[in-house]
Amino acid sequence: MTSKINPWEVAQKQFDEAAEVMGLDPNLRQVLREPKRELTVHFPVKMDDGTIKVFTGHRVQHNLARGPAKGGIRYAPDVTLDEVKALAMWMTWKTAVVGIPYGGAKGGVRCNPKEMSQTELENLTRRFATEISIMIGPERDIPAPDVNTNPQVMAWIMDTISMHKGYSVPGVVTGKPLEIGGSKGRNVATSLGGQYVVREAVKRVGINLDGAKVVVQGFGNAGMYSAKFMVEDGAKVIAVSDSKGGIYNPNGLNIDEVVKVKQETGSVINYKDADRISNPELLELECDILVPAALENQITQENADRIKTKIILELANGPTTPEADKILWDKGVLILPDILANAGGVTVSYFEWVQDIYSFFWDEDRVNQELERIMTRAFHAVFEKVDALKVNPRIAAYILAIDRVAKATEIRGIYP
Numbered sequence: 001m002t003s004k005i006n007p008w009e010v011a012q013k014q015f016d017e018a019a020e021v022m023g024l025d026p027n028l029r030q031v032l033r034e035p036k037r038e039l040t041v042h043f044p045v046k047m048d049d050g051t052i053k054v055f056t057g058h059r060v061q062h063n064l065a066r067g068p069a070k071g072g073i074r075y076a077p078d079v080t081l082d083e084v085k086a087l088a089m090w091m092t093w094k095t096a097v098v099g100i101p102y103g104g105a106k107g108g109v110r111c112n113p114k115e116m117s118q119t120e121l122e123n124l125t126r127r128f129a130t131e132i133s134i135m136i137g138p139e140r141d142i143p144a145p146d147v148n149t150n151p152q153v154m155a156w157i158m159d160t161i162s163m164h165k166g167y168s169v170p171g172v173v174t175g176k177p178l179e180i181g182g183s184k185g186r187n188v189a190t191s192l193g194g195q196y197v198v199r200e201a202v203k204r205v206g207i208n209l210d211g212a213k214v215v216v217q218g219f220g221n222a223g224m225y226s227a228k229f230m231v232e233d234g235a236k237v238i239a240v241s242d243s244k245g246g247i248y249n250p251n252g253l254n255i256d257e258v259v260k261v262k263q264e265t266g267s268v269i270n271y272k273d274a275d276r277i278s279n280p281e282l283l284e285l286e287c288d289i290l291v292p293a294a295l296e297n298q299i300t301q302e303n304a305d306r307i308k309t310k311i312i313l314e315l316a317n318g319p320t321t322p323e324a325d326k327i328l329w330d331k332g333v334l335i336l337p338d339i340l341a342n343a344g345g346v347t348v349s350y351f352e353w354v355q356d357i358y359s360f361f362w363d364e365d366r367v368n369q370e371l372e373r374i375m376t377r378a379f380h381a382v383f384e385k386v387d388a389l390k391v392n393p394r395i396a397a398y399i400l401a402i403d404r405v406a407k408a409t410e411i412r413g414i415y416p
Contacts, residue, residue, distance in 0.1 A: 005297045005321060007086035013322050015089065018398030021391060028406045035085050036103075037061040041131040045124045048117050055124060057109040059132040061141055062088035065408040068139055069105030070095055070346055072146025072175075073128075073153070075121075079108035083296075087146075090317055091346070094339040096401035098378045100350045103405075105141050107132065113148045125153050129160040136161065138171030138357065144349050145175040147220075147295070151187075155180055171356035174349035183352035185367035186345075191225035192368065193344015194315050195233070196375040197336050198289065204383065205310050205334055210234030213287040215309070217241050217279060218294030219258070219268050222315045222342065226291050227255045235289070239274075239282050242267055243294075246282040247274035283307060292319035299324045307333065314338040320394075329392040337394040339401060340382055347374050 012033055019029050038060045044052045058081050061069040071091040084106045092104030109128055113121060135141050136157075145154055154173040158180060161172045170181030178184065185192070202209050212235040216223045219242045227237045236252035244267040247253065253274060261271045269276060283290065283303060290309040292298050296318035299307065304324035312328070312335045314320065320328070320335060328335055348371055355361045362370075385396035 005300065006082055007296050007318055008082035008089075010297070010318060010321060011086035011089045014394065014398060015402070017322065018395050018402055021389065021395055022399045022403065024402065024406060028409060031409060032063065032402065032405060035060050035062045035088055036064060037135070038081065038085065039132060039135055040081060041128070043127050043131050045120065045127055047120055055109055055111050055128070057107065057128045057131065058084040059107040059135050059141070060084045060088040060105060061135065062104040062106075063092040063405055063409075064103040065405055065412055066096065066103055067101035068103065069141040070102040070144070070349065071105035071107065071141075072144045073107035073109070073149050073157075074146035075109050075111050075113040075124075075148040075153075077110060077112045079110040084108045086296075087317055090339055092405060093398060093401035094343045094346055095350075096404040097339050097382065097397050098343045098347050098374050099404070100347060100374075102142075102346070102350065105143075106146075107143055108146075121153070122156055125156040126160045129157040130164070133161060133164060136172060138169060138353070142171065142349070142353060143173050144345070151175055151177045151182065171353050174352040176352070181352070181356045183348055183355055183367060184362065184364040185371070186348050186352055187221065188225045188229075189348035189367075189371060190222045190315060190342050190345035191229055193347060193371055193375045194222075194226055194291075194313050194336075194341050195229040196344070196372050197341050197379050198230075198311065198313055199233070200376060200379045201311055201313075201334060201336055202289075207288055207310060208234075211236065212289055213238050214289045214291065215239045215282060215285050215287040216291040216293055217246070217282055217298065217319075218292065218316060219262060220293065222345075223291065223293035224259060224262070226293060226313070226315055227253075227258075230289070230291075231255050238287060239277060239285055240268055241277070241279050241282050241294075242269075245269045246277040246279055247271050248277040248282065248285065249274040289313060292316045294319070297321055299328070301327060304328050305331075307331075309333060312336065314341045317342065325392060325394055335393055337382075337397045340378055340393070340397050343378065344371055344375060347371055 087106035095102040293315035301323035304327035
């Protein structure tokens with residue numbers, strides 16, 4: 001159902017729609033709808049059995065007008081250049097929405113990390129880091145974890161780049177372990193940022209988080225912490241899922257138990273006190289808040305009509321297609337778009353980068369306070385546009401972001 005949708009076409013369509021509403025200068029439109037740089041590399045990796053396997057990887061920088069490029073690196077069997085381009089463009093808008101001085105980038109390697117040993121993953125990561133070292137650096141382009149990558153992968157990248165330089169370069173990546181310059185609060189930042197946004201959104205919709213029914217699709221880092229924060233705020237999480245399937249209990253799930261089962265068995269489906277449910281069915285459950293925290297293109301024109309929620313908190317990148325957006329907005333569903341909802345991750349990445357540059361580290365309270373301030377401010381800036389222009393929140397967020405990037409691009413001019 002979803003594999004036919006090209007994420008790059010979706011990203012450009014979202015951009016064009018917002019550019020149209022805001023009457024963006026056609027010259028600027030041409031500049032901003034294409035990436036600045038895209039690098040594709042094919043590189044050999046020695047496997048545990050002694051064979052050599054060639055992998056394909058990409059690093060795309062979409063825009064650098066407001067600062068160095070920022071964006072994760074994902075490892076997945078279906079990584080494509082178009083997917084990476086779309087994610088890089090979304091990063092440009094995301095950093096602009098929250099007002100941090102970055103442009104957008106993204107990276108990916110086509111591989112199946114679940115079938116690779118730790119040694120093979122390290123070999124792949126170090127070789128890929130070397131291949132893209134011509135593009136990355138603290139002043140140029142700062143990678144971070146994404147799908148199937150984690151603090152350990154970032155540590156290998158940081159070490160590889162540091163070996164090339166001859167001294168430690170902690171600011172080359174974010175999402176690192178604390179021991180080598182990571183930031184406190186980084187592991188929960190995407191979900192906590194989303195929670196700050198939801199706390200503002202429920203006031204707008206007129207529901208109470210205490211007692212709200214929540215459904216979470218995707219129980220990786222973002223989905224798991226989102227479920228925990230929802231429960232801490234008094235909400236009832238009635239269903240969660242991962243790539244193997246979902247579980248549903250209308251009376252609420254014990255999230256701590258679900259986390260334990262996931263860690264011990266590899267999937268939430270082994271949790272006993274719930275009914276099994278498929279990922280498509282889970283999206284259509286009646287709830288107050290739906291949290292897509294898995295992959296892109298989950299909510300499409302095919303299933304949007306059957307979605308029964310008041311608020312969608314997009315912790316995944318691009319989970320809703322433009323056609324689905326219109327259907328849901330007409331139904332009165334409040335979508336908290338990805339470039340706002342999941343920007344907590346890149347915001348705390350920015351804090352980590354700043355701490356690395358100054359070699360001066362903050363405690364977690366300060367990280368969370370700064371995050372709350374930035375996310376709350378971004379929420380209100382987006383919804384001022386919603387009210388003023390009578391557009392849906394995604395278009396409003398895009399208009400806010402594109403305007404900031406366009407102004408920076410215009411002020412800088414074209415060189416030479």
